[in-house]
Amino acid sequence: MTVFQALVSFFGYLGTILSSPTTLLLLFGSTILGIIFGALPGLTATLGVALLTTLTYSLDTGPALVSLLGIYVGAVYGGSYGSIMINIPGTAAAAATALDGYPKALRGEAGVAIGLTTTASFLGTIVGMLFVVVFTPIISFLALQFTSFEFFLLAFFGILISGSISTPDLVQKGWIAGFFGLFLAVVGRDPLQFYPRFTLGLPQLEGGIEVVPVLIGAFGIPQIIQVLKDRFVTAKAQQVGRVIPSWNKIMHNIPHIIRSALIGVGIGAVPGIGEDIAAWVSYGTAKNTSKHPEIYGTGCDEGIIASETANNACIGGAMIPLLSLGIPGSPPAAMLLGALLLHGIAPGPMLHVEQPTFVFQVSAILLMASAAMYICGILLAPQVVKLLRVPPALFMPIVAVLCLIGSYALGLKIFNLYLMVPIGIIAYYMGELGYPIPPLVIGVILGTMADENLRRALMVSQGSFLPFVTRPVALILLIVILLTVITSTSTFKTFKAKWTAKRSRS
Amino acid sequence: MLDKTKLRGADFITSIGLMLFGVWILFQTFKMPMKDTYGGVINVWYVSPALFPLFIGTGIILLAINILIHAIKNGGFQAFKESLQSKKGIHLTEKGYRFLAILVPLLSLVYMNLPRIDFFLSILLFLLFFITVFYFDDFLLLKKLLGFYSIEMGILLLLFLTGMDTILTKAFRYSLDILALGLITALYIFLRIQIRGQNEYTRKLRNAFMISLLTPLILVPTFRFFLRVPLPKEGGIVDLLFILYYAFR
Numbered sequence: 001m002t003v004f005q006a007l008v009s010f011f012g013y014l015g016t017i018l019s020s021p022t023t024l025l026l027l028f029g030s031t032i033l034g035i036i037f038g039a040l041p042g043l044t045a046t047l048g049v050a051l052l053t054t055l056t057y058s059l060d061t062g063p064a065l066v067s068l069l070g071i072y073v074g075a076v077y078g079g080s081y082g083s084i085m086i087n088i089p090g091t092a093a094a095a096a097t098a099l100d101g102y103p104k105a106l107r108g109e110a111g112v113a114i115g116l117t118t119t120a121s122f123l124g125t126i127v128g129m130l131f132v133v134v135f136t137p138i139i140s141f142l143a144l145q146f147t148s149f150e151f152f153l154l155a156f157f158g159i160l161i162s163g164s165i166s167t168p169d170l171v172q173k174g175w176i177a178g179f180f181g182l183f184l185a186v187v188g189r190d191p192l193q194f195y196p197r198f199t200l201g202l203p204q205l206e207g208g209i210e211v212v213p214v215l216i217g218a219f220g221i222p223q224i225i226q227v228l229k230d231r232f233v234t235a236k237a238q239q240v241g242r243v244i245p246s247w248n249k250i251m252h253n254i255p256h257i258i259r260s261a262l263i264g265v266g267i268g269a270v271p272g273i274g275e276d277i278a279a280w281v282s283y284g285t286a287k288n289t290s291k292h293p294e295i296y297g298t299g300c301d302e303g304i305i306a307s308e309t310a311n312n313a314c315i316g317g318a319m320i321p322l323l324s325l326g327i328p329g330s331p332p333a334a335m336l337l338g339a340l341l342l343h344g345i346a347p348g349p350m351l352h353v354e355q356p357t358f359v360f361q362v363s364a365i366l367l368m369a370s371a372a373m374y375i376c377g378i379l380l381a382p383q384v385v386k387l388l389r390v391p392p393a394l395f396m397p398i399v400a401v402l403c404l405i406g407s408y409a410l411g412l413k414i415f416n417l418y419l420m421v422p423i424g425i426i427a428y429y430m431g432e433l434g435y436p437i438p439p440l441v442i443g444v445i446l447g448t449m450a451d452e453n454l455r456r457a458l459m460v461s462q463g464s465f466l467p468f469v470t471r472p473v474a475l476i477l478l479i480v481i482l483l484t485v486i487t488s489t490s491t492f493k494t495f496k497a498k499w500t501a502k503r504s505r506s
Numbered sequence: 507m508l509d510k511t512k513l514r515g516a517d518f519i520t521s522i523g524l525m526l527f528g529v530w531i532l533f534q535t536f537k538m539p540m541k542d543t544y545g546g547v548i549n550v551w552y553v554s555p556a557l558f559p560l561f562i563g564t565g566i567i568l569l570a571i572n573i574l575i576h577a578i579k580n581g582g583f584q585a586f587k588e589s590l591q592s593k594k595g596i597h598l599t600e601k602g603y604r605f606l607a608i609l610v611p612l613l614s615l616v617y618m619n620l621p622r623i624d625f626f627l628s629i630l631l632f633l634l635f636f637i638t639v640f641y642f643d644d645f646l647l648l649k650k651l652l653g654f655y656s657i658e659m660g661i662l663l664l665l666f667l668t669g670m671d672t673i674l675t676k677a678f679r680y681s682l683d684i685l686a687l688g689l690i691t692a693l694y695i696f697l698r699i700q701i702r703g704q705n706e707y708t709r710k711l712r713n714a715f716m717i718s719l720l721t722p723l724i725l726v727p728t729f730r731f732f733l734r735v736p737l738p739k740e741g742g743i744v745d746l747l748f749i750l751y752y753a754f755r
Contacts, residue, residue, distance in 0.1 A: 055728075055733070057733070058733050058734070168507055169507070169513065170517075170573060170576060172569045172572045172573050172576075173573065175565075175569055176524060176566060176569045176570065176573070179562055179565045179566050179569065180566070182558075182562050183531065183559075183562050183566075186558055186559055186562065190555035192553060192555065193539070193549075193553070193554075193555050195538060195539060195555040197534075197538065197555055197559060198531075198534060198559070221612075224608065225605070225608050228604065228607075228608055228640050229601055229604045229605050229608060230601075231604070231643070391641065393637060393640035393641040393643070394637060394641060394713070394714075394717060396640075397632075397633050397636035397637045397640075398633070398717070398721050400612065400636065401629055401632070401633065401721060401725065402725075404615070404616065404620070405725060405729060408620075408738060409729060409733070409735045412735065412736060414620065414621050414738050417616045417620065418616065418617065420616075421612060421613065421616050421617075425609075431507065432507060432508060433507070433508065433513065433516050433517070433520055434507050434508075434513060434517075450558070451558040454557065454558060454561075455552060455553050455557060455558070458552035458553070458557075459552060459553055462552075463550065463551065463552040490576075
């Protein structure tokens, strides 16, 4: 596909969205819903995408994608409302924003802070979108050269790196969560020989465990339990005043924005790592590289810009591995992958061959979603902020009902609910015991890919493992995997600490 | 997440559980065809359905051993022993009760009510309890409500276990729905009695009831008539909505 054809496809789809009132209505509706979802503490972008997947199931792929990306972009941005107004982040991605957003609101500048987050989030999403346009086709092209050896290693690497980075405690816990996800993925009839694996004699398990109910259970149920069990109390919101788009301040902070967006895209592209880590890394980098780190935490503009640009840029970053390799870059992207599969679209290297315009469609939707988010953010922020007074005890039970009907409606199987609830309870306990959920989800999604490609690869090589070290890309992936494992061991960490101490002494 | 000391104690026991889980995976895996013939296909080890589960089971065992060693090195066994010694009898904390107040309605809805009672009524009963129990934010009331709701669910469980529900449904198609309606009314009256004379709670109950009623009233038409999703159990109220839908259509 030439650059000209790509541009025609991109602008053509923009025109399609703009000329269809129904699609525009869907876009704005889902973006507002996303902002509300993000703003309300306890509701996350992943949960928003999960619940909307059910409602958009009967729509065509285009409008469904408009809705899902609209809610994704809106929810990641909406999290900042709670951070700024009540010092309780609406989503984990906006936790870093609270450090400077809330002190700014206490000074009576809540409108300015929301203006800053809106503009920073808008620019972050745009930068992310540009990276999707440029890098997805390149990575897809490179991935076309991959064989089963590389795909197996890639899937395995995705689970390992997601486990390593997202774990709040020991790295082994992250990996075990990934392995548990892989186990869930192999339940059912094996695709090559049709042998039933771990079905416990239940005919409902023969077709395997459906991904979407697992995702809804793993992300929804723990959230409901956590919010209601821990007696979540709403705080009094600060006055918003007029929301002022801060283009002048933004212009002064262009280097910050570029750096934060690059961090967001980079972290988003790592499998399973979400917007929260992007925001924290960006905030930390901004503070460490600042000439005045002491002003961070007192309501400085740079802090707000750093976290908000990065978390929204992460959306684009997460879309790159999703579209080019079929590996989701973040938990909401994992949910999006589930939705795409339901619509008969299989993301991966072949997507660019089978539907060469799809990436540009997604990019056009991202651009429109960020514009809708900007408009809604500037115009509706004071109204949305009023919702922060709604106690979670009123909306969390409704979310529980939506999770249930969502899981049921996708396959019309009550058995999906029988699975979803225990998986949700297990996921809750995993969280309590320091086992992260993203690797589990990545494991469930990539399990089939890893299983099939490992066996296919060994079939090709007649049972030889040699191609894992003779094929250049496979060798690189293998080295990266080994490095990831070695650098995570306590022996390596002790050695590194001793070596650093020795160096500093000398 | 638990604090570090408790976490290591929990790690000690969960890693043992995970090891056993890994062993179970391997045990099941070894039953799968490895080199022998299955369905007329002569197997070689590298196309065996056991290959990947073998990898998963081994991985889980090795990682669990690693966590166990770390837990023991960091006082996990001691913490686990102390936690066992400090537990004398079952004593539920407020958090424990709150956790139960989440699990009881969720489990009873999914495993008991949704497959048997009209969807609208199941959701109404679930929400009326689930919202009020946390919205009042009163621990004493939570305990009383949880007790009352558990009794209600106990009655339903007894019916389902004895097979009485089949007999009742055969006698009259909507008998379980009428029973559910009775349980909703009983719960509402119980709530009214408990909060008598407290204006703030009366307002909260009104809000909770409105939300509990409006949610299925929006969800049922959306899913049944707009998205054309057959609901898990369509009883009296869903049938009534059908009549209304076709009357006004």
